[in-house]
Amino acid sequence: MSDSKIQNLYDQRKLSPFLDDDDEIAPGEKHLHKEMIINMGPQHPSTHGVLRLVLELDGETITEVHPHIGYLHRGIEKLAENRNYAQVMPLTDRLDYVSSMTNNLGYAVAVEKLMDLKLPPRANYIRMIMAEMSRICSHLLFLGCHALDIGAMTVFLYCFREREYLIDLFELICGARLTVTYIKIGGVRRDINQEFIDKLYKFTEEFEAHIEEYDTLIRENRIWLERTVGIGVIPPDVAISYGLSGPTLRGSGVNYDIRKAEPYCAYDEIDFEVPLGKNCDTYDRYRCRVEEMRQSNRIIRQCLDKLPKGSIQTENPKVVLPQKDMVMRDIEHLIHQFYLVIKGFSIPKGEVYSATEAPKGELGFYIVSNGTNMPHRVKVRAPSFVNLEVLPYMSRGHLLADIIACIGTLDIVLGECDR
Amino acid sequence: MTQEEIVKKIEENFEEQITGVYYFAGQGNVSVKAKKILDICKFLRDEPGLEFDYLADLAGADYPDRPYEEGRFEVVYNLYSTKRNHRIRIKVGLPEDNPVVESVVGLWVTADWHEREAFDLYGIKFNNHPNLKRILMPDDYQWHPLRKEFPVQGY
Numbered sequence: 040m041s042d043s044k045i046q047n048l049y050d051q052r053k054l055s056p057f058l059d060d061d062d063e064i065a066p067g068e069k070h071l072h073k074e075m076i077i078n079m080g081p082q083h084p085s086t087h088g089v090l091r092l093v094l095e096l097d098g099e100t101i102t103e104v105h106p107h108i109g110y111l112h113r114g115i116e117k118l119a120e121n122r123n124y125a126q127v128m129p130l131t132d133r134l135d136y137v138s139s140m141t142n143n144l145g146y147a148v149a150v151e152k153l154m155d156l157k158l159p160p161r162a163n164y165i166r167m168i169m170a171e172m173s174r175i176c177s178h179l180l181f182l183g184c185h186a187l188d189i190g191a192m193t194v195f196l197y198c199f200r201e202r203e204y205l206i207d208l209f210e211l212i213c214g215a216r217l218t219v220t221y222i223k224i225g226g227v228r229r230d231i232n233q234e235f236i237d238k239l240y241k242f243t244e245e246f247e248a249h250i251e252e253y254d255t256l257i258r259e260n261r262i263w264l265e266r267t268v269g270i271g272v273i274p275p276d277v278a279i280s281y282g283l284s285g286p287t288l289r290g291s292g293v294n295y296d297i298r299k300a301e302p303y304c305a306y307d308e309i310d311f312e313v314p315l316g317k318n319c320d321t322y323d324r325y326r327c328r329v330e331e332m333r334q335s336n337r338i339i340r341q342c343l344d345k346l347p348k349g350s351i352q353t354e355n356p357k358v359v360l361p362q363k364d365m366v367m368r369d370i371e372h373l374i375h376q377f378y379l380v381i382k383g384f385s386i387p388k389g390e391v392y393s394a395t396e397a398p399k400g401e402l403g404f405y406i407v408s409n410g411t412n413m414p415h416r417v418k419v420r421a422p423s424f425v426n427l428e429v430l431p432y433m434s435r436g437h438l439l440a441d442i443i444a445c446i447g448t449l450d451i452v453l454g455e456c457d458r
Numbered sequence: 459m460t461q462e463e464i465v466k467k468i469e470e471n472f473e474e475q476i477t478g479v480y481y482f483a484g485q486g487n488v489s490v491k492a493k494k495i496l497d498i499c500k501f502l503r504d505e506p507g508l509e510f511d512y513l514a515d516l517a518g519a520d521y522p523d524r525p526y527e528e529g530r531f532e533v534v535y536n537l538y539s540t541k542r543n544h545r546i547r548i549k550v551g552l553p554e555d556n557p558v559v560e561s562v563v564g565l566w567v568t569a570d571w572h573e574r575e576a577f578d579l580y581g582i583k584f585n586n587h588p589n590l591k592r593i594l595m596p597d598d599y600q601w602h603p604l605r606k607e608f609p610v611q612g613y
Binding site for chain 1: 514519520543566568571610
């Protein structure tokens with residue numbers, strides 16, 4: 040429905056959705072059929088950012104939802120067209136800011152595909168560890184906030200305890216907690232040290248018990264079940280047509296995980312399962328995400344066990360900076376470093392669409408190179424943007440309170456949605 | 459199916475519609491004329507063996523240096539098949555003075571917001587779109603910011 044139509048509806052009701060004094064209230068029927076339009080957001084604690092919804096209500100039942108997005112639009116795609124390839128990396132941190140590692144990874148994989156760059160195995164394994172840590176962080180945030188929205192406060196506190204531990208590990212390895220810029224084109228920025236490995240081992244050993252700890256709080260909780268079972272049902276064919284991805288799609292029972300379908304990094308060498316839902320509702324999507332945390336934990340464990348020795352970045356001098364001691368010693372390396380930092384590297388003409396499995400779903404980068412050091416076009420296929428589109432479909436016919444559960448289950452981040 | 463087989467299948471059915479085919483990094487790109495895009499997309503979605511049921515991405519693009527016949531604007535459809543696990547990219551060139559193409563919302567519902575975004579940022583119009591208005595920029599905004607002539611700073 041267009042804004043003018045909404046305006047008409049407003050006009051018909053003289054801007055007052057409530058009953059006029061001279062209206063007959065007695066039979067009850069009249070005011071039940073009077074449609075009410077209310078505005079929710081952009082500043083609302085449970086819209087997970089600056090999402091604005093215009094809701095049409097019949098009593099307490101939602102008849103239509105009109106999402107309005109764009110409040111956090113920073114023009115990242117435009118900015119990316121005016122920076123060289125390495126300088127785009129910090130922008131990707133600001134897409135899905137609760138799991139910036141996977142954004143870095145998605146962009147790096149796309150550019151490497153464009154350049155046909157192969158990475159040493161150690162770099163791939165470190166990348167997988169980081170991506171899965173990020174996934175656990177993101178799902179913990181989802182679980183905590185989703186439970187908080189629905190009314191279970193305790194889970195939130197437990198989830199943030201583990202999330203804090205992982206973010207401290209990010210800080211240990213690259214100095215930043217959220218906007219990490221840790222993964223770079225051609226490898227990763229720093230090698231992981233023994234302290235990091237020991238702490239992560241400790242985490243993987245304890246995490247299974249931690250999941251159990253807060254999962255028992257809500258898994259069979261009657262209030263939780265009442266609020267989630269049968270809410271926001273998306274049948275599989277609808278989910279595919281809406282282009283959903285990630286746990287939102289897999290909760291509907293569609294087996295599409297890019298880590299399995301088109302393995303990148305070294306996911307084909309790792310043993311893990313893809314959890315699927317059956318009933319396509321909010322509860323199943325929550326189960327999927329909890330299961331996914333267990334699988335991510337398994338992946339991290341395997342990566343740590345198998346972690347190969349060797350270099351953390353590609354040998355290609357066109358992409359990576361020269362060794363620092365060489366830069367200090369002779370002029371050629373100094374010039375090389377200077378040139379790479381100031382000008383960056385050029386990529387031959389071509390275009391590529393590369394999809395990776397971010398915690399929210401399929402994070403795609405469509406990059407067109409025109410042969411210079413700056414991309415001609417960077418299109419970010421943001422999972423939150425696409426997943427949010429299904430919100431009107433899934434919340435129609437539910438009660439007003441259920442839209443909170445519907446927003447929570449989509450697990451959107453507006454930074455990625457608005458770009 | 460490999461990229462070559464998919465392209466061959468499109469060529470067999472829509473030979474006169476194709477303006478160019480090229481492969482890069484193992485990905486097939488098929489440029490087609492704008493006129494029959496709906497038929498081609500419908501064919502790709504429904505043909506047994508292809509079954510592109512998933513529109514992964516729809517992007518606009520701007521190439522100001524191209525000759526007029528090729529079209530300055532481009533709409534790029536990144537298709538994926540959840541059943542067959544293959545991808546293909548379809549591209550449509552659109553002229554600068556009248557960038558109009560048929561909407562594919564009837565085939566993939568997800569195209570709705572993608573097309574609104576392309577309209578918002580590039581000014582590409584989509585025929586028969588149910589609700590073609592700006593999505594990221596404010597409704598009263600006058601420009602299309604991802605066009606190449608739009609400055610990064612200054613507005």
